[in-house]
Ligand SMILES: Nc1ncnc2c1ncn2[C@@H]1O[C@H](COP(=O)(O)OP(=O)(O)OP(=O)(O)O)[C@@H](O)[C@H]1O
């Protein structure tokens with residue numbers, strides 16, 4: 001059986017985040033990767049030098065081409081940039097009756113460059129969250145989506161509940177932006193909370209951690225794994241990828257997509 005996953009996201013010319021991180025992660029987890037590119041970014045380990053969105057029509061064509069011939073088992077969304085693009089993606093998810101949808105609500109690159117227009121946040125809440133099987137916000141993204149504070153674990157759990165009430169099936173709150181030496185990622189399934197704790201690795205090479213983590217979840221869901229199994233593998237994947245970074249580029253380097261073996 002060949003498992004297939006589609007990523008609808010932005011291209012990172014530097015290869016560490018976005019479409020490139022997604023496809024490398026799919027491949028490493030033995031899932032055939034396909035893509036619909038929403039925007040081309042000129043980017044490296046030093047930052048984002050340019051953002052060039054594609055037309056809604058160009059993205060629609062890419063999604064249709066994949067959908068009619070290659071039927072993905074799971075779909076991930078990353079940088080969507082505008083409300084028009086979000087509306088299109090929501091429409092296509094419904095049209096093709098895709099259910100295993102992982103929404104990574106990418107808003108800002110690590111260096112601060114906006115990857116989602118401010119006015120598009122409402123479209124994300126209204127159109128995409130109700131279709132999300134899994135939502136993977138980092139702490140600043142969860143703050144924007146819920147208007148709640150994320151300082152304590154309790155506050156993060158309250159925010160997860162709110163996101164679940166907004167229509168998300170499973171909420172995975174990433175803990176990379178937390179304080180201290182311990183990182184805690186939280187999964188909420190509407191009834192219970194599950195926590196994955198890990199040691200924070202002291203490195204500046206964390207470009208693309210969010211994309212890679214969500215892509216690993218997507219790959220596992222494409223194989224028919226449960227959300228609990230998927231988050232478990234994704235957590236081990238990202239831990240290995242950050243532990244064994246490649247030390248390339250002079251800024252915030254990429255993670256190592258070769259490091260994890262199932
Ligand atoms: N320094 C680190 N050491 C170990 N794990 C990390 C580190 N930084 C992030 N992670 C893990 O990587 C995953 C992504 O978390 P993070 O909160 O950094 O996402 P993100 O902010 O969306 O990433 P990105 O910077 O790509 O946007 C989580 O599982 C988190 O625990």
Ligand SMILES: Cc1ncc(COP(=O)(O)O)c(N)n1
Nearest residue numbers: 010011017018109110207208
């Ligand atoms: C095209 C694209 N998509 C997503 C990210 C987020 O990743 P990061 O926060 O690690 O820069 C990015 N930088 N570029």
